[in-house]
Amino acid sequence: MARYFIRRVLSLIPTLLIIITLSFFMIRLAPGGPFSREKDVPEIILQNLLKRYHMDESLGRQYLRYLGDILRWDLGPSFRYRDITVNEMIDQGLPVSMALGVTALVMSVFSGVAVGIISALRQNKWPDYVAVSIAVVGISVPLFVMGPVLQLFVGMRWKILPMGQWVSVHGWKAIILPALTLSFPYFAYIARLSRASILEVLRSDYIRTARAKGLKESVVVWKHVLKGALLPVVTYLGPAFSGIVVGSVVVESVFLVPGIGRPFVQSAINRDYTLIMGEVVVYSIVLIMANLIVDIIYGFLDPRISYK
């Protein structure tokens, strides 16, 4: 177990290295840069700027310097925003984005599994049809349609919840709409997934045995069915979390959430090299760690998986 864990953690390093290298060179090799604007900058100022950000060195040296900086967790100054470093930006935004992402994930898992159980136990009755239809809608409606429509009706017309911004302005209610939007597609997918796997488990022999023993139906469902049926849901948690993290880029833009998603889009438009790189590094670490955690949880839940 410990050996497996260490090996998994070590195997993250090359993946991260590849991501950093690819992004670094892809961004640098393209013509133009953060200092190419509509107005021409005088040559001497440009030289000084390049020197200030070590951009006058060779590409290889810059790359090595960046790797060294990352080892010390120094993501550098932002090229566009003079008064803030990338580290400060991430420190401010990451807790917000994580809170949003985790809330959305928890919401989608609990409501998804609940709907899955209900529709599997009432298969081909109306609760099942309602649940399946909602699930298909959830998979087909893009986030950036769902978000504004919720904003329009719940926030603007009916004024039930705040339309945007964050806990610091509106209190905990501000988290509901963005998290709901973000969780909806994953809620739908998890509902479908858990419905299918519960139906499969319900037909298996050990459930028949459990019922033959005269166990109560609630015990059969909660203790026997769910244990086996939720494994696919756990497997899906990794991809779901990555999807939620990437989707939060859109949701943060729609609901004006001060996370790390909005600066990321802005950095891509401004070609703010250090900010793009810093965001990519942070996002990659979050995603990779999430997958690792899911793998480990999965091993605990399913004794058939051995760590070798």
Added chain:
Amino acid sequence: MSDNKKETQAVNEFNQVMKPVSLWADAWKRLRKNRMALVSLYIVSFYIIITLAAPLLSSMGVIHDYKEQILSNASLAPSFKPAGALVVAKLEKRIVDLEETIKSHQALEAETGYNPSSGFNFGPTAEVVPTEGEVDPNQSFSLNFGGTGTDTTASADPLARELEFQKTELERVKAEMETNPSAKKVYILGTDDLGRDMFSRIIYGGRISLAIGIVGTLTAALVGIIFGAVSGYIGGWLDNLMMRFVDIMYGLPYMLMVIIIMAMIGEKARGSFVILFIAIALVSWLTIARVVRGQIISLKNSEFVEAARSMGASVPRIIFRHLLPNTLGVIVVFSTLLMPSFIMNESFLSFLGLGVSAPDASWGTLVSEGVKAMEYSTWQLLGPAIAMTIFLFSMNFLGDGLRDALDPQSKNRT
């Protein structure tokens, strides 16, 4: 020839001629039983036909030109009435609103001496130059300032000046109602802030979204098929190497890479959506490559491949003539499911401002414009949003239906 053909026809034990059923005929038979999938197929075909025929419809005058900006027809709600009548109704409502506001302000002024719109009244105001743009910014109204000229009878109250202006505007619109062709236009889905027809904008947006979806899917499928087929058929260290590459690509955060590619390409080239779909296609061929590889590996030791090999068929011939046709079902299913995700990803980027740029517009661009205008004109958001959702909905249903129809092991096979 025909005699020859008759002899080779298959017969069953009762000597009845058996019609051979191909995979596709069989699949079509099963698809027809799935009502949702069939309806989805009709909807998708309808979208494709409409978007393909858009330039024709536009030149025939069935739909309006999607680029034409008629400022006097800006922000009209969906309706079957001609634009002129809607503009008149809008102006009349605005005039009534203005008159009421002025009345209430005057009542307030009579009481307290303070008028919220013109300030304190200290007798006649000197040298107030009326500017035409000076209006209540909280209200949207017709942007047409043409030909009203300077107004010498202007009062100090900007509301009264606007009332005056709106009244002349109303007269002008009423007078031109019969002669002005733009007043006769019917906008069934309304217009946007620049007076462009939403209906034709949605159709043309669909053209770009569908084009990116189809071309991107084809590119991704092609790359995935070739990569997966070569890797699966040749096997050995090459397969190992190629699949490690796919694994690494899988590990990369997909949308982040696309955003980086869009950032890398830079502002100028970003408008061309050829680059956009290349960027999306680059990272979405992976699943198809894996699936095709798995299929090829399971098939490559079967008798028919051995037969082909023993007859001296070359490797490309075996792959493309013998193996791939047998995996086509899976490829079709994955491609149908890939297309909505393509359209969604393109719209995702366009929504963030990293995708298609003006004057072209995809559904994503239209939705993001609709979001900006949703406060006062909901239809600008709901129109493209609903059009897009119906399409994605149908594509997903069609994909599921095709999977059931093409999968020989599928449960609902009869």
